[in-house]
Amino acid sequence: MRIGILTGGGDVPGLNPCIRSITLNADDLGWDVVGFRRGWEGVLAIDPADPASVAANSFALTREGVRGIDRMGGTILHTSRVDPRTVSQGDSTAHVLDVLDALGIDAMVTLGGDGTLRFSAHLAAQGMSVISVPKTMDNDVFGTDYCIGFSTAVSRSVEAINALRTTVESHERIGIVELFGRRSGETALLAGFLAQVDRTVIAEVPADLDILIPLLAEDKASNPAHYAMCVISEGASIKGEEDDDGALSKSAIERDDVGVGHRLGRAVTARLGSGVVNQELAYLMRAGEPDAMDRMVGFAFGGLAVQLLAKGEKARMVALKDGNYCHVPVDTLLHGTKSVDVSGLYDRETYRAKLMRVEGMPMFLY
Known part of the structure; x- marks a missing residue:
């Protein structure tokens, strides 16, 4: 067996443990492993005759x-x-299949988020043997409770939020920390809860400034240290603003407008006259080495991917469901969206996590 591996979308901690696990498990079976550089872009750049x-x-x-x-x-x-379906030269699925065939690739193991794994499902529908591995710090791939990178992103965020308290408190301001999370607010919800911030605004619930800002003012006034902390998802919206959903499909550097965290900060200053500390954690959330959880899941997902191929499975996505490792059809992510269970986990009136129902819940927020 000769298998190929690639990683697509944003990087996250935990990808390298998964790559190592796939390689070692395949080597134990006497299989060859080929790594493709730069995701599907690398495959497209190959001319088998060159x-x-x-x-x-x-x-x-x-x-x-x-x-x-x-x-x-x-x-x-x-x-x-x-x-490969949306490149300038048109749908290049055929070229991808030709390259994989010419290089003798019997199966692909693809590590990615929604975009990468959608093409993986498309490739599987063409008859290619594909095993998908979900990774995204937003934890928003439908079909799995957990994606590689989520735990480290939450850990990084909690550390940064708590470190920022020293400056916010010293200046007696309101701290507003914007976290990645375009479609799902799960990272912000869990990080805000674990850091015990005053308010958390998630992507699923628009922020009503007539409610949120007085709450932050009350938080600051009631705190003996005279400061307050708020976490907000980058995909959150402010009630009354024009919805520009297309902006979130662009990278941060390509967006015309300032982020929602800065817009909230301006509103706080305008209404309260209070100083604000704005901080976008952005890529720091996905930087550095993986934590123990993402190493463990990376190793396990990689091992499971190879075990599935050894059993003859050819169109599956590895997953975690209710704390158990499993696998689902590779096209599962096409049939739904994953977001915060607002009614069960969030109080939209107070902009706070609602995690009092603990018995029977998995370790993370599903």
Whole structure:
């Protein structure tokens, strides 16, 4: 068996442990492993008749070559957000299949978020053997309770929020921390809860400033240290503002408007005259080495992917459901969306997590 691996979308901690796990488990079976650089972009850049293009965009993954990478963040394969169906030259699915066939790839293991795994499902529908591995710090891939990268992103966020308290308190201001999370507010909800901030605004519930700002003013006034903390998802909206959903599909540098955290900060200052500390954690949430949870899940997902291929499975996505490792059809993510259970986990009137119902719940918020 000769398998290919690639990583697509944004990097997250935990990808390298997964790559190492796949490589070692495949090597134990005597299989060859090929890593493709820069996700689907690397596959598209290969001309099978040109050895130089093959060498520039792929390389053999060996037991020795992946030694120690589990301690590293990011992905040694590098990444891109390219979908071969939407490139400038038109749908290039056929070229991808031709490249994989020419290189003798029997199966692909793809590590990615919604975009990468949607094309993986499309490739599987064309008859290619594909095992998908969900990763995204937003934890919003439908069909799995957990995605690689989520735990580390929450841990990084809690550390940063609590560190920022020293400055916010020293200046007696209102701190507003914006976290990644375009469609789902789960990262903000859990980070805000664990850091015990005063208010958390999630992507699923628009912020009514006539309610939120007086609450923050009350939080600041009632705190002996004279400060308050608020966490907000980058995908959150402010009631009364024009909805610009298209802006969130762009990278942060391409967006014309300032982020929602800064817009909230301006409103707080305008209404209260209070100083504000604004902080976008942005890429720091996904930077650095993985925590213990993402190492463990990365290792487990990688091992499960190889075990599925060894059993002859060919169109599956590895997953965690109710705390148990499992697998679902590779196209599962096409049939729904994953977001915060607002009625069960969030109080929209007070902008706070509502996590008092604990018995019977999994370890993370599902």
